[in-house]
Amino acid sequence: MEESQLLSDVERLLGSLAELPEPVARPVFIVVSGLPGTGKSYFSNQLAGRLPLLILESDALRRALFPAPTYSLAESARLFRALHFLIEILLKKGISVILDATNLSEKHREHLYNIAGRLDVKLILVRVIAPPAVVRERLLAREMGLDRATKSEADWQVYEKMRPTAERIGRKHYRVDTSRDITPIIDKIVREARR
Ligand SMILES: Nc1ncnc2c1ncn2[C@@H]1O[C@H](COP(=O)(O)OP(=O)(O)O)[C@@H](O)[C@H]1O
Ligand SMILES: [Mg+2]
Numbered sequence: 421m422e423e424s425q426l427l428s429d430v431e432r433l434l435g436s437l438a439e440l441p442e443p444v445a446r447p448v449f450i451v452v453s454g455l456p457g458t459g460k461s462y463f464s465n466q467l468a469g470r471l472p473l474l475i476l477e478s479d480a481l482r483r484a485l486f487p488a489p490t491y492s493l494a495e496s497a498r499l500f501r502a503l504h505f506l507i508e509i510l511l512k513k514g515i516s517v518i519l520d521a522t523n524l525s526e527k528h529r530e531h532l533y534n535i536a537g538r539l540d541v542k543l544i545l546v547r548v549i550a551p552p553a554v555v556r557e558r559l560l561a562r563e564m565g566l567d568r569a570t571k572s573e574a575d576w577q578v579y580e581k582m583r584p585t586a587e588r589i590g591r592k593h594y595r596v597d598t599s600r601d602i603t604p605i606i607d608k609i610v611r612e613a614r615r
Contacts, residue, residue, distance in 0.1 A: 429485055429502035430509070436484035441472035443514030448473075448613045449507070449536045450516075453523035453589065454548035455582055456574030457555040457562070459598030463548050464520040466602065470610050474510060476503065478521035479571040489573075504531055511541050516613070524586045533591070544612060545593035554599045555579060 450473065454460045464475050482489050482499050489495060503519075510517050523529055529545075536543035550558075559576045561567050574582075596605050 425498075426502060426505065429498065430505045432484055433481055433502055433506050434509075436481065437474065440510075440513075440515055441474055444472070444516065445514065446542070447511050447514050447516040448542045448544060449511060449532070450518040450544045450546065450609075450613070451523060451529065451532050452518060452520050452546045452548055453529065453586075455522065455524070455555065455586060456572060456579050457559040457576075458548045458550045459558075459596075460520050460522075460548045461570070461572070462598060463546070463596055463602065463606075464518050466606055467518060467609060470606060471516065471613055473516045473518045476507065476517055476519050476521075477571060478503070478519070479573075483571070500528070500531075504535060507532075508535055508539065511535070511539050522582065524582060526587045526590055529589070542613070544609060545589055545591055546596055546609070547589055547593055548596050548598060550597060550599045 450467070452460045452464055461477060461479075464477070467473060468475050478499065481503060482495070485499055485502065486495055507517055507519065519532065523532070533543065535541075556576055556579075558567070559574070559579060562570055562572070563575050594605060594609060596602055
């Protein structure tokens with residue numbers, strides 16, 4: 421891939437971001453993983469209400485690069501290449517980041533582990549889950565246009581297709597079940613981020 425394309429992609433992503441939180445001396449990198457409809461964006465927003473974090477939502481950023489996304493492998497490869505670059509820029513500036521993306525494969529997550537390792541930034545891994553029956557209801561509501569806040573186009577069919585590809589996280593991580601009260605686990609993660 422051409423370097424000029426990478427740089428223009430990164431610039432486009434930067435330009436699409438909301439206002440950045442205040443930089444800090446020791447930023448943290450929070451990586452969320454989970455199937456569609458499990459509550460990743462809900463969780464990310466709750467956590468960002470408690471900590472100065474910039475949410476990088478792959479569904480929103482994808483649209484900044486591809487106004488009519490196809491979710492092809494090539495499209496995702498280009499998006500995540502630019503996204504990895506962007507994450508590194510932000511963390512180096514002292515901006516704490518939460519990556520809200522499915523991040524289902526360990527191979528893809530390795531890139532994220534490496535960024536944190538290279539920059540010596542605290543990495544917090546979170547697996548978001550919900551019972552399939554709950555997810556199904558949420559995704560049906562989404563399909564009926566009842567979920568106005570969502571940036572996701574994934575439906576139950578996409579969920580079922582992705583389900584077998586979800587690999588367990590080979591490192592210490594938090595499990596967040598969004599069908600329950602998530603306040604206690606949010607509290608725990610906030611404490612770890614501040615430590
Ligand atoms: N703990 C929760 N309490 C209430 N609603 C929730 C909760 N978790 C998720 N939801 C709702 O379920 C739907 C799907 O969640 P979302 O965060 O969009 O999933 P994802 O980002 O993983 O695809 C959204 O309408 C969201 O507001
Ligand atoms: Mg989402």
